Amino acid sequence: MNSVEVSNEQLLALVNGKNAHHNLSVPILVEKVLTRQEGILTSTGAVCATTGKYTGRSPEDKYIVEEASTKDRIDWGKVNKPISETVFENLYTKVLSYLKEKDEIFVFNGYAGADKKVRMPIQVINEYAWHNLFSQQLFVRPTEEDLKTHQAEFTVISAPNFKADPEVDGTRSETFIIISFERRTVLIGGTEYAGEIKKSIFSVMNYVLPEQNILSMHCSANVGQEGDVALFFGLSGTGKTTLSADPNRRLIGDDEHGWSSSGVFNIEGGCYAKCINLSREKEPQIFDAIRFGSVLENVVVDDESRIADYDDNSLTENTRAAYQIDNIDNIIVPSIAGHPNTIVFLTADAFGVLPPISKLTKEQAMYHFLSGYTSKLAGTERGVTAPEATFSTCFGSPFLPLAATEYAEMLGRKIDEHNVQVFLVNTGWTGGEYGVGSRMKLSYTRAMVQAALEGELTHAETVKNDIFGLEIPIHIPGVPDDVLQPAKTWADQSTYYVKAKELAVKFKENFKKFPNVSKEIELLGGPRI
Template sequence: MQEHGIKSKNGFEHLGLKPAVVKWNLGPAECTQEVLSRGEGVLTDRGSVMVDTGKFTGRSPKDKYTVEDAQTKDSVWWGKINQPISEEKFQMLRTKLIASFEGETMYVRDMYAGADPNYRLNVRAYNTIAWQHMFTYNMFIRPLKEELENFEANWTILCNPKFEVENYEELGMNGKNFAIVNMTTRELIIGGTAYAGEMKKGIFSVLNYVLPHDHKVLSMHCSANEGKEGDTAIFFGLSGTGKTTLSADPNRALIGDDEHGWTENTIFNFEGGCYAKSVDLTEDKEPDIWKAVRFGAIEENTRFFEGTHTIDYENTSVTENIRVSYPVHFIENAKEVSIGAVPKNIFFLTFDAFGVIPPISRLSKGQAMFHFISGYTSKVAGTEMGITEPTPTFSACFGAAFMPLHPAEYAELLGKKMDEQNVNVWMINTGLNGTGSRMKLKETRAMITAALEGKLDNVEFIQHPEFGFEVPSTCEGVTTELLNPRNTWASEEAYTEACNKLVELFNKNFVQFEEGSSQEIMAGAPKVLAD
């Protein structure tokens, strides 16, 4: 067996792996050379490498499992999102997966998950694909050379996309591919899929269990930035709400793009990189992401303009989910150490296609917990085939697919921190008003800036009768009439009907969370208007 690269102090003999060649902790140039020489990807005219992820161009939630054992049996919120698998089946699959590495070139990466050393995981990833090894360099936190020499992993990722489960039906699984977390043995095993996001989100799910359950640290699917005075802001939001755009503020430093923890004293990034959607990417729309596409970046499932090595970001012939990964320091205003102070302001971003949620409103503790659990946005007609009217989308804690615990546990932690640290929580509607027009980005930025700079502290607030939010009567840079969505509707009757419909959808969605939720959370629910 040949070994290359910066090898850590302790090896992998205990796993029983028998690869032909082992390459440890390769840097971007070495990774790029491996990707190209092995025919795994091609070089673009901007120096990034373009790769295909194969059959899977996104995560496969139905093939994600958690081992049910003495540790997880009564703590994980089992259901469609958190599917159980037995210890026996896990061990059988693990043994076969380890055997599949025999004779392969194996890439090993040592890395951290979590910028705060008090809570981070020491993760070692084993891959059979060079570009996935490069992905782990981009997306996780990179130890210093001297740290690598004495690195001891406390979590392990084993990933071989070529290994598939032929008898999956006999095992009660949904397909030949899988991503399985074992909280007791501290392992994530992945087979049958080359989509690298399974590694990123698998470890995120682990942190979403370990941090709240073991340390009472709130784990969050959000972006975070920091002002020049050291004030931290957090942005939650599902796809299409503007989370990436609004958190990328040239006047504020980026702490992180996607995943964070909230301790007694800090907000810290889980990652060392960004994994951005790149469909329709242009320099004008997303200048920070555009500049980050350079040597060291990986572009997934994109295509070139014919006869060139220039990527056509409008070409979604492979998938709508085209992405680019790169280290966070590729963003010019990113913090060198991705840690900030506890937040003063939290923003829940929603695209409300019903036109009834105010463009900005302040939430009470109960309302914040309820809407955190709800994680609401909506799709609009024309965005997908078959959608002819506003279609609501709810994702608990703005990241349901990655939350192993009951959503109320995360919501209660949020409420506790609001009390302890005097945090403002704002709902921002980046969607439609009663005229069917979308809020202008300029006005949305003005509202967020006003909240961040304390300009709303002394204005008059009016209670929204349906949702109970506090709505400012004025806001610098925003047309006053727009602040109350009722003013934008031509018909009072039509407004009431639309509002009641949305309220009913909220309450219907919340039924699944009632068991396990406190009275304070349930009291934050909106109320149906009288006719």
């Protein structure tokens, strides 16, 4: 019997063991969370759990097993760190033995992908009941009929209280998130942060979907009343969730999507929203979605009233809420739609030099997709004392197992094939850099995005930005004309051009990490300096 067959037998023994609970209902899982004292019940009926010292992902502890079938496919480097099959097999055996001795473990069988033609059956095995409840909220839930034929193609095994010994187990620390594509397994240990479960499956889908000629995307998506589809790409703090939650458009999904030959589909069955400073006034859809069955992560809750204090960041800025997408009223069911008509790249430029909206050519779209630019603000991280340019390839570099150019080239082909309009929208600063200027008014951004989605900018008159080569509309209803031209909002235009050139240089320096990209994309898509 070879190692794969042994591994399969070990897994079957675990999931068929007497301690394994399969696809428990939400009420029973909530009861388990409370009786096992894994979390508390809040005033809205949501469960709240804390995750100890790990309140976010641990990218330094994430690995991909170097195997014969993946060795030449993975884009190895800082993001995709290799680990040996021997290390994986030893940890796999240890974790399964550890879980086998537990009084209870929890198994969820569901899917990644709302499109039944391409969805991937998955299995999630959890040490914690609240992690299993989280999995039910985030992934696509099966029907009773589905469960009769469900055969998992990928399994996530999460054992937070199993801690690795780096000297013995070959890891960097006690924590590990390891993907084996040949074993079709994700192994997680040493961290209670539930987001590792969600994002590990996204990483898997970013590997398997392109093999089927499906573009996997870290974006939100919605659909208009006429069936027109829009995608919103953007890093944290750029407004991706806020702008895609439009009362006049139905939500397809808020974070992960695939784009197949049929159109767009949500990879998930739920939402994982940041909820720091959340209020009903600012984000009514998210606020009201946090109800019975939902999971709050690292949110401070009043001991007596059990009311969540979303303004309290004493545990972390990265407070989260996980809930089923059905908890939002204005959604499309199932979470699939046609081909996109419009793509919006969102950036929060703290240098205040990028236009608030600009039309992109295909080459510019590929350039800015590969760049994935936004800004880190002073005070958000230790050592950040002034705005810093940050670039996350394809707006999701931590989750891309393949070379970034594969995703960008696929995007370029789809833009051509479906004649998609692409816009770069700056939700950051205007009238000066951070500390001098002010944040772009949300009402202006909404007006600009609405004009883009409704096709008003397709043939609009534009003027070209000298430094970035971007075509800027000269008039949009509801937005002062001067606001559209960033240089005009600065008190000293010569200072604007100095700052704009500084940012342009950063773009060019960052783009050096793509030596194999065609010169056409670099010359026609990037800054003109």
